[in-house]
Amino acid sequence: MKATFIGPPGAGKGTQAKLAAKSLGILHLSTGDMLRSAVKAGTKLGKEAEGYMAAGKLVPDTLVLEMLKERLKEPDTARGFILDGFPRNVQQAEALSKIVPLDLAVYFHVPLSDLLVRLVERRTCPKCGRLYNLKTQPPRKKMVCDDDDTKLTHRPDDTESAVTTRFEVYEKETAPLLELYRQKGLLRVIPATGEVDEIQLEVISAMRK
Numbered sequence: 001m002k003a004t005f006i007g008p009p010g011a012g013k014g015t016q017a018k019l020a021a022k023s024l025g026i027l028h029l030s031t032g033d034m035l036r037s038a039v040k041a042g043t044k045l046g047k048e049a050e051g052y053m054a055a056g057k058l059v060p061d062t063l064v065l066e067m068l069k070e071r072l073k074e075p076d077t078a079r080g081f082i083l084d085g086f087p088r089n090v091q092q093a094e095a096l097s098k099i100v101p102l103d104l105a106v107y108f109h110v111p112l113s114d115l116l117v118r119l120v121e122r123r124t125c126p127k128c129g130r131l132y133n134l135k136t137q138p139p140r141k142k143m144v145c146d147d148d149d150t151k152l153t154h155r156p157d158d159t160e161s162a163v164t165t166r167f168e169v170y171e172k173e174t175a176p177l178l179e180l181y182r183q184k185g186l187l188r189v190i191p192a193t194g195e196v197d198e199i200q201l202e203v204i205s206a207m208r209k
């Protein structure tokens with residue numbers, strides 16, 4: 001199974017992709033996570049990407065494509081994967097289809113009005129990448145990860161101004177992918193406003209069909 005998860009920022013696709021990849025025994029490949037690791041490690045790619053990311057803009061296609069192409073050459077991708085955050089525009093989707101055709105595109109539908117609150121309340125474990133929401137999915141102990149006790153962080157692009165830019169970028173660049181995958185017969189729409197576990201059941205059933 002080779003799938004992509006699409007949705008506006010804060011729709012929960014990262015959380016759902018992690019859970020689904022684990023239960024199906026396939027990889028979770030998040031271009032956002034890869035780029036954040038590059039920024040943290042201070043690599044050339046990280047230095048080039050950092051400014052775009054902090055402003056909520058897309059990192060240029062050539063950089064992201066090169067990074068993903070390299071990752072897809074690894075043998076572990078043969079057992080299948082969920083792409084989370086890629087493709088982000090039609091050019092990336094076309095480039096991807098030449099490297100590896102997808103079986104499925106899962107779209108997480110959430111009204112934009114719900115999303116700002118979700119993002120501003122979002123916190124991440126910098127060590128294991130687990131996501132929390134201070135309102136809806138808080139950690140057991142205040143501000144530390146349940147799994148490894150690391151202090152949770154707030155992503156620099158989850159501020160109100162970067163989030164506003166990310167919504168605009170999503171509407172203009174990423175939303176057109178829905179029509180593209182619908183036409184190819186690959187699109188499955190999941191209403192993603194309920195509980196994480198309920199949404200996960202829908203995701204797994206869409207992926208098994």
Ligand code: AMP
Nearest residue numbers: 031032052053057058059064085086088
């Ligand atoms: P995400 O974690 O998917 O929300 O991504 C965080 C940020 O990383 C985005 O706002 C972009 O700046 C960058 N990014 C992640 N994936 C891509 C992509 N496929 N194309 C361009 N930029 C990306």
